[in-house]
Amino acid sequence: MPYMKVLAGALLWALLTGIGPFERWPGGRLAGPVQDQVITDWRFVESAGRCAVEVRPLFPHSVTVNCWHHEGKLYVGCMQCENKIWSEYISVWPDARVRIASKVYPVHFSRVMSSVETEQSWRARWLNLGRSLPAASIPDHYWLFRVASR
Numbered sequence: 001m002p003y004m005k006v007l008a009g010a011l012l013w014a015l016l017t018g019i020g021p022f023e024r025w026p027g028g029r030l031a032g033p034v035q036d037q038v039i040t041d042w043r044f045v046e047s048a049g050r051c052a053v054e055v056r057p058l059f060p061h062s063v064t065v066n067c068w069h070h071e072g073k074l075y076v077g078c079m080q081c082e083n084k085i086w087s088e089y090i091s092v093w094p095d096a097r098v099r100i101a102s103k104v105y106p107v108h109f110s111r112v113m114s115s116v117e118t119e120q121s122w123r124a125r126w127l128n129l130g131r132s133l134p135a136a137s138i139p140d141h142y143w144l145f146r147v148a149s150r
Helices: 002-016 043-047 086-093 115-128
Strands: 049-054 060-070 073-078 097-098 101-113 143-149
Touching: 002 086, 043 060, 049 086, 060 086, 060 097, 060 115, 086 101, 115 143
Parallel strands: none
Antiparallel strands: 049 060, 049 097, 060 073, 073 143, 097 101, 101 143
């Protein structure tokens, strides 16, 4: 069990020094090379798995999120988003950074209010996860964000 103490210590150090996030634990500033070129096609996110989002530029806060593309546009979904800290920060500071694989991209978040776009994106995510149609219904507490390069 000594390895558990080492792992716990390493994670605590990482959280306190602003490295992160790690799974469901939030972190600080995202590490990785910053990609300054404008991205117009986010299809490469399909092979990247989950993403990390860094919000609140003056005192960075980062979280792990589900991200995917639909027709080359980047989306981030959020369950029970009304009660989450990072979504509150996005409403104040929509300019953020997202880490996909090991690279960090400056982005701008916009909450999607269109039910048509939300349904199309939900269906794309459902299929991306390898699930068969029909897709489950979209929960009332679900928020969708369109993410654009800046």
